[in-house]
Amino acid sequence: MSLLTITDLTLRIAGRTLLDNASLSVDPGRKIGLIGRNGAGKSTLLAAIAGDIALDGGSITLSARATMGRVKQETPSGEASLIDTVLEGDLERTRLLQESETATDPARIADVHERLIAIDAYTAPARAGSILAGLGFDQDAQLRPVSSFSGGWRMRVGLATALFLNPDLLLLDEPTNHLDIEATLWLESWLSKFSGAAVIVSHDRSLLDNTVNAIAHLDKGKLSLTPGGYDNFVRIRTEQALQQNRAAERMAAQRAHMQSFVDRFRAKATKARQAQARLKALERLPQIDSVVEDTPTRFSFPEPQPLPPPMLSLNKVSIGYGDHVVLKNLTLRMDLDDRIALLGQNGRGKSTFAKLLAGRLEAMAGTYTHSPKLKIGYFAQHQADELVLSDTPIDHMSRAMPDAVPAVIRAQLARFGLDADRAETRVSELSGGEKARLLLSLSTREAPHLLILDEPTNHLDLDARDALIRALSEFEGAVILISHDSHLVESVADRFWLVEDGTISSFDGDMAEYRAWLLERARRARAENNERSKGGDGSRESQSPRPSSAQARADRKEQTRALAPLRRKIRDAEDKLAKIEKEKQKIEAKLADPNLYHSGDPGEITSLNVHLAALNATQGTIEEAWLEAQAELEDASQ
Template sequence: MIAITNVSYFLGDRALYDGASLHIKPKQKIGLIGLNGTGKSTLLRMINGEFQPDGGHISKSGDCTIGFLNQDLLSYQSDDSILSVAMQAFERQNELQVQIDNILHEMEHDYKDELIDKLARVQDEFEALDGYSVQSKAEAILEGLGFVTDDLQRPLRLFSGGWRMRVMLAKLLLQKPSLLMLDEPTNHLDLPSIQWVEKYVQSYEGAVIVVSHDRQFLDNTIDTTVEVSGGKLVYYAGNYSYYLEEKDERNEIQRGAYENQQAKIRQTERFIERFKAKATKSRQVQSRVKALDRMDVVDAVVDENAKVHFRFQFTTQPGRHVFQLEDASKAYGEKVILDATNISMERGDKIALIGANGRGKSTVLRVVAGDEPIEGKRRLGHNVMFTFYAQHQLESLNVNHNLIEELKYANPNKTETELRTVLGCFLFTGDDVFKKIKVLSGGEKSRVALAKVLLSQANFLLLDEPTNHLDMQSVNILIQALQQYEGSYIVVSHDRYFVENIANKIWYIEDHQIKEYPGTYEEYEIWVEERGLQSAVSDKAVVSSAPPQKAKAQPAPAAPKNKSLSNEETQKLKKAKKLIDELENTISKLEDQKAETEVKLAEPSVYNDAKALADLNRTYAEIRQKLEKANGDWETAMLEVEELAG
């Protein structure tokens, strides 16, 4: 269908492609993978005819049609309804519909035989092209991509970039080109929509090329993997998991061949060095020199699976209870997000908040952060220090800082060597660390912002779609960093591989409540499937049965009532809880006083006044003593509450 033969393409003096070849067959499902900057999107644009190769050629069969979904479509706007935009895919059917409408309008005034014959011919063609069902097809695809029926007549310009991208995807799917090219299609889709697109691509009758960092999406949709590496297109006859296994085997073979060749080269060079001055050995020496010149050098294996060699630590340990919502409600006008919901998390919880777009996941993160007012109570635990990562916060990076300066701002206590190590974990090496923020790509800015989050000394992280705009290597680094992280976090993500590897609990929003499944994402999916539900992440099904007893999920109430209490115990419980509140207020004030005293002690003028210095040191010692006692009393009171309520 399409033949790419010895193609070369240069950016300045750098070769993105050098003698690359690939044959795309009808109905083939290809995953195009490679590090950022290797030229995946460039190849798609060459196939689409937007870029011309500098060498070689790309040939297509005469009946080959191409549909290309790329990130440029985010900027497309129109006053037409999204249904009308999607139906632009049916160009000929739309023309015939206009003709039919015009003929019928004419016949209201002039009922001629010629018009009747013309109407019959046009309607026959319209029916042959299945014109009467095109609207229902467009509606089905738009609703499969997450739009509700009421959305379909709304103008495209009223929707955000991500939703406009879905409309353009719907239009491409309706066109049914012989080759469908999708560049990062999952970036702007929620889990239910990703799963819907997966099923569509699996049954798609044409060929597909997908560029994606979503491993599970690739595994579920492709039958061939093509890696862009060293300017070549390397072919693997299987999905992404097959590619990983096969590449390991190829690397092992290449590593053995490289080591054997290097040993032979060293042996030959020793022979040349030893006998080059002996006339009797000159023929053998010259023979070996020529053999080295003719040798096809085996490249060393480059390990592209970056490892995190840095431990992300924090100094302040939080209390047992990290966060709690009590009877929390949140609504925007008539749109209810939460209604009297109760949920809590404890130290060490690694939570993934999943579900369809529009259910309020990002709102929940803002509620947890205290950025959204609510009805009910929001409680942040003792000594809990949090930081919040979201895409819009990339704008808060100082564009005039270089990378070292930006990370130094996040944690002034780290040395430049430590900061370089952190940046190396996030694929910034050598002179990259002195780049200005303003010259970075969106993905690079995301990596810097994530590095800042992990350096922030926070013991509680809130991460909203952290994998957007990251390639697979960067996602793998983030997974390793979060697996090493000893604090707690809540992550909103639609990347199932990422969620499976970083979460030990799943939260989802259903019936305006935050509900919890206490297990991994894989276990959660099995639990959902066993009960014959539609994907619970879509929030369309109602979960009528609880999880199994061994994995029972219930929001933790403010005062657990797992046993009946006597009046005396009830009074003790109330008294202990009141004491905890008082102690947390006291601790907060003492910590403020301690910080203020430390600032004063750091002033040079104090050291010129012996009396003032002695008074400050005495005050500082008293505050620390009180703080230590308050923390001890807090722990004792917490243990008492747990014992009484347990």
């Protein structure tokens, strides 16, 4: 039985038809990647599935009792901690916990506790903490208020809440836009293990290839389903296009042959009957259109002038903000033929380093030298906030190139697919992808020698991402790339710099080796935590020199962080046991009252005994969990 059924769906926005009698079926556990060009209606379709917008025709049916999870459009806010914000996203759990503290009806109290056990309410803090950790929040960060984080990090909290709900149907709209590569890889792993169904709007080829088992293509108002990931979709679509073009060519040749016979013999009496028959047959021939794709997306970067090496160099450079040093002792060099990707978690200094190279940030110490003729193009997503919404792309480019004639300005915009109509459209009416194209056009207007691209693909569709890869492969200058898009990184970069522990070092390997390195590092960290928790055992590690006091403090702090979820689980269990014991005392006092048996209602006696039995069962379950957690904590603390 289908979990989600979309039948003959029609959706219109501002008079434009986005979906026209489109249909799709999603079975339980099936993960579907929803793709299509910018503006095709993908996000609108998700909003319709979620019930946020009215349908213009057709129907959307979710099976009875199925739950649905979706990242809310508004970012979380407030003074609640991250962990509490995620936990409160489970409305049923929150409501039941509140009711368990206020309910007075014995039967209802028993029902509440049974339901809490059924939904694993008591393990929820550990599950929420694990998801937040996977998305880049350590133990300290999880306890900080949401209001202390930037918008991008708050979006991660919204994603964590949707994943925590573990719904039957998960709706995700560009879930990797605010993630670094590390968090993106974690999300891929989580989704591959997720047992529910999902509809995922994404332009991330790696995510689509590694997590979904079908691709739904939204094109010209229709939905077509192709099994497999994105690579398989491209292969099948290409084969179908070739077959359709061949069939169209054969049919066109047959039509031409028959039309030629009709034209030659229509006027001859001896052939008139045959010509007439051929004419009728010609009318009955099916129409097979050749596959004519929309105008392909093309980007191009202007060619820079040659520069003598080195293009730039850093000698023992430190950078940061105010008195806070983010990166220190950087000794690096770049030449015109370098294609470098910066790896590392968000918040480690990748964007800070990019701002230094772009001249947006001064070095705190050391020497940064570069050729006096060096031109740098800098693209960063936050620059979209600096665009004037009431102006057009032509207005922006005219200010950036005050001496350029109109033809040059339009040509620069056209390099990134902003045609005459879009060039004269107000920025407020441009899509996210079109704004990104405008920023790329602005950042490359002076034919830069070095392109610094900080998350350039967040709002670009798959065709535009491929166009960017092709343009970068033809670009004659150097590239610094910061991106969560593994496909883009693998296609463009030939060197990797790892930004970690306050410095930048070369990473010798490719993306596959980087993934393996991340997994191995996580495995080693878990093993070291376990080893520290268990203490020495006479092995070579236990006989190593005694760590310094600073290292010992760091180890203790790390151990405290590692054990925090376990301690929280124990505290939650103890709180529940205390409430259950208090409720049991009330019931036992009532059952011990002689008046209950002389003048009381027999039904009330039965109800009290049933409630007491339910509380005893719940108490036993929680006590077992508490004992296991306590034993685990004692073992880890030895």
